[in-house]
Amino acid sequence: MTTASPTHAAGPAPEPDAARAAIVCTGIRKTYHLGRVPVPVLHGIDLSVGRGEVLAILGSSGSGKSTLLHLLGGLDRPDGPSAGGGRENARASIDVLGTRITEAGTAELDRFRARTVGFVFQFYHLLPELSVLQNVLVAGMIRHGAGIGRAGVPERARGLLEAFGLGHRLRHRPVELSGGERQRVAIARALINDPPILLADEPTGNLDRKTGETILDALMEHRASTGRTMVIVTHDRLVAQRADRVVEIVDGRLATPGTV
Ligand SMILES: Nc1ncnc2c1ncn2[C@@H]1O[C@H](COP(=O)(O)OP(=O)(O)O)[C@@H](O)[C@H]1O
Ligand SMILES: [Mg+2]
Numbered sequence: 001m002t003t004a005s006p007t008h009a010a011g012p013a014p015e016p017d018a019a020r021a022a023i024v025c026t027g028i029r030k031t032y033h034l035g036r037v038p039v040p041v042l043h044g045i046d047l048s049v050g051r052g053e054v055l056a057i058l059g060s061s062g063s064g065k066s067t068l069l070h071l072l073g074g075l076d077r078p079d080g081p082s083a084g085g086g087r088e089n090a091r092a093s094i095d096v097l098g099t100r101i102t103e104a105g106t107a108e109l110d111r112f113r114a115r116t117v118g119f120v121f122q123f124y125h126l127l128p129e130l131s132v133l134q135n136v137l138v139a140g141m142i143r144h145g146a147g148i149g150r151a152g153v154p155e156r157a158r159g160l161l162e163a164f165g166l167g168h169r170l171r172h173r174p175v176e177l178s179g180g181e182r183q184r185v186a187i188a189r190a191l192i193n194d195p196p197i198l199l200a201d202e203p204t205g206n207l208d209r210k211t212g213e214t215i216l217d218a219l220m221e222h223r224a225s226t227g228r229t230m231v232i233v234t235h236d237r238l239v240a241q242r243a244d245r246v247v248e249i250v251d252g253r254l255a256t257p258g259t260v
């Protein structure tokens with residue numbers, strides 16, 4: 001089997017070794033099924049993301065970027081040995097900060113999703129009935145993470161929203177906000193429990209260039225102040241350029257940008 005291994009862009013960051021990696025995945029395959037028709041999307045992904053690294057995963061629409069990000073965040077599972085891949089899939093694994101999520105049971109995976117990763121989606125996924133502040137609070141109350149206990153959640157939520165320039169919007173509903181403002185709320189929500197890893201799926205994909213830049217600025221500022229690990233999925237090369245390193249999904253495998 002020839003598996004393209006991810007290589008780094010012209011930037012300074014090399015592929016991290018396993019000891020420094022926040023995420024290591026090996027031999028990941030994913031096939032959807034439309035009725036009886038198998039739709040193979042990922043054909044053997046090997047990828048490492050270093051601790052504190054900002055990695056961009058570039059790819060055209062439909063290339064499998066969201067699929068891969070969902071697998072990394074434990075929102076979905078890769079093909080197992082029984083999914084038609086036979087013995088090849090037996091070696092598929094995803095390790096995230098010491099948890100082998102490909103072998104985690106449902107309860108462990110729930111804990112992992114609550115504590116280890118924050119998700120930012122292209123279309124925000126805010127709850128329309130709730131205010132800006134409530135949207136962030138709900139995520140914190142469900143999980144009450146960040147080592148602050150339940151009592152500290154409202155203060156942290158306000159602090160995050162103020163840091164993102166939304167202090168004057170706390171009681172507004174999402175529908176009253178611009179796209180860029182909604183996405184900043186979604187980022188605050190993703191960060192409420194201080195997850196060590198932020199996974200962002202086309203966080204600027206629905207925004208104009210200038211607004212998208214402010215979202216990327218907010219994400220990079222988060223990394224600068226916390227040293228947290230980020231994976232940003234995008235179809236936009238200009239967005240990818242902001243990352244420390246870029247890998248590209250082509251035909252279900254990872255490649256070096258510019259070589260395909
Ligand atoms: N739940 C699903 N069932 C069937 N096919 C799917 C499903 N989700 C995604 N796909 C297909 O998998 C491919 C990759 O999708 P996706 O990961 O969303 O790509 P991207 O995020 O790069 O646009 C597409 O062809 C898409 O139609
Ligand atoms: Mg997508």
